[in-house]
Amino acid sequence: MRTLIRSDADANIGMGHVIRSLALADALLDAGHHVTWLGRWEPASLEARIRAAGAQAIASAATPGGSDDLALTLSHAAQSDWVLLDGYGFGAEFLQAVRRTGARVFVIDDAPRLPYYDVDVLLDQNLHSSAPEYRVPEEGRLLLGPRYALLRSQFGRRPAWPPPAPEHAANILVTMGGSDPKGVTLQVLTAMANLSSPTKAAPLHIRVVVGPANPRLAEIKAVATHLTMNVEVLIAVEDMCALMDWAHVAITAAGSTCWELACVGVPMITIVTAPNQVPVAEGLARVGASLNLGDAEQVKPEDIASALQALLPDPLRRSEMARRGRDVVDGLGAFRVAKVLTRHGRPAASSEVSIRPANAGDARLLWNWANDRSVRAVSFRKDPIPWEAHKDWFARRLHSPDVRIWVLENAGKPVGQIRYERTSDGKEAILNFSVAAEQRGKGYGEYLVNSTKDRALHELNVPQITALVLEENAASANVFIRAGYWFQGIETDTSSGSRCRRFIFREGDEL
Known part of the structure; x- marks a missing residue:
């Protein structure tokens, strides 16, 4: 997907527009976008940062929002899927002209300064005392509040x-x-x-x-x-x-x-x-x-x-x-915004990675994963699981309407599993996942959690998913944070007495 960013920085404008646009550029590049950046950047070190991020930087001396700026922006917009505008010099006519090229338009603003925004998506990340009265097309989308605050990626890994x-x-x-x-x-x-x-x-x-x-x-x-x-x-x-x-x-x-x-x-x-x-x-x-x-x-x-x-x-x-x-602020705003933009014409996923329902033939594979020494170390119960006990447990859950188990494969080879189990009161599904020891550190855990959460909510018909993570298991905790789960606090698990962290995800939380 081709994305054009248009924003500037200098001693008068400040660097804020470029810094937050750069955070979004990082997330878009991670999502597979090809990013071109058009602007004026003072000091020159900003241009180096833009290039270092992986974007193509095109310097412009045009006055923001002026006729020369519009002509240059339109020439690049015609070749782009998205045009991102962050700056107070872009008026209503500028937005309309860019949208007429056929590119989708995304605008970042801090208060309603225009009577009407002819855009596809508008972002205002501020905490207003009341909802700002932005007027956008009927099909346009508003992303409001610091849930969408554009922070650099290291802030999303807190x-x-x-x-x-x-x-x-x-x-x-x-x-x-x-x-x-x-x-x-x-x-x-x-x-x-x-x-x-x-x-x-x-x-x-x-x-x-x-x-x-x-x-x-x-x-x-x-x-x-x-x-x-x-x-x-x-x-x-x-x-x-x-x-x-x-x-x-x-x-x-x-x-x-x-x-x-x-x-x-x-x-x-x-x-x-x-x-x-x-x-x-x-x-x-x-x-x-x-x-x-x-x-x-x-x-x-x-x-x-x-x-x-x-x-x-x-x-x-x-x-x-x-x-x-x-x-x-949870630091995942740029990820959420990038996800919104990427959904419009998302590039095809790799055919090498797929998720399938577990079957009876997976019993021993999942048993071996469950008994891996490092998995037992971060489990609520530390003792190894006997094969016979696991076999009976797995058969019951495989056929239970309250349970979903999916296996992640790469090029046909299983690399991880995830299980959702609906509670008896139907108020939530409890999540558990693991990744094969030799496949850790490759992002498979986060992919499993991200790719199955919506499906689990709908198939099990529950309002939320809950994950309990041992207090010392920072790696899994950060997986849930990056996947858009909300940290609820630390509690004591009633069955094991272990201290754990509770994370929840509800439909719509990721956006």
Whole structure:
């Protein structure tokens, strides 16, 4: 499938449009799309990131939304299945002209700025106080809310449980976007000088991320060197996920970075540096995931210092903010959006991989898999399963209307199995899967879970699927997270007494 992305970045526009479009580009490339990117990117390092992701980058000097831009976009749209537009310069006539080429149109926006959007799909990932009133064609689709927040792939591979909050937060992350046109980073550093002296048990360590388009780097470094606490100034950071894992608290512009912080579970203090950030800041504050200090032009260094002084020694508050952030964003938005786009003309699946119902001849194969040492280690019951017991158990379930067992094959060779068993009250189906030892690490587990969940819901006529995973089994937990399951918490299994994590999936959860 051929997809054209049209978005720009510079010191005035900021980098947010390109960064979130890049997250979606990664997901589309993983789904088999051929991605071409048309735009203007300042700094030039952004173009290198686009190419490194696997997209074809075509630089343009045209004014966003202007006649030259439209002509160039139309010439590429005519050869594309999808055109993705992310930027405030694209008006209603621009959208209509692109759609007339026959390409499907996908638009990312942050508030209803047009009276009508002639598009196939529109995404607004913000937490609005009420549903925004977008007008789209009858066949058009709206994807609303942070369930579709476009985060880079590493954020979708989060562990199901966050680390406990330290008694006194010491690691502070400061990130004000790629360009920071209002110089808020300097205000934050000034605020640090107003903090009370930290306790010896928790000396403050501050990491300041300066975007590649920030013109005040020299000033920031000069101020940082005069602070008494440990301050690092980091330029053009590639692995923000690792920095967020390190942070106990973040002070951030209220842009797309907030969704990443929420996903990781970092309590945050937000400052609005552009009008389009207002719904992000207000929405996250409303659900209790952040402290919103408001417009950068109204915020004083003492306001920042006061907010930090209240948050740093309060682990209960920080833990609650982290939990609420993770409840809002699970990091799988880009995957969901890519799935929506890919369903329109999905490329043919590999003929080598197939799923079939289990049959009587699979009894010994599944018994061998079940008794594999590593499988028993992450099972609720650790003892090996006797053959006779398994044979009788398998025969009963193979013919039970409450059970579905499917076998995954690659080139005719079985590589894994999955079983769904409806509970006696009919309220859910319990899932169990395993992959042959020599086939692990190839994505077969995730493929099994993803490919059978809708079929299991319908054939067993249940409202939800439940998976219970031993607390220490991080690999399986992450399979369910990536497959769109919702983590419900940790509980004790009544039959074995083991601590386990509960995941659920309901119809429609993946979208």
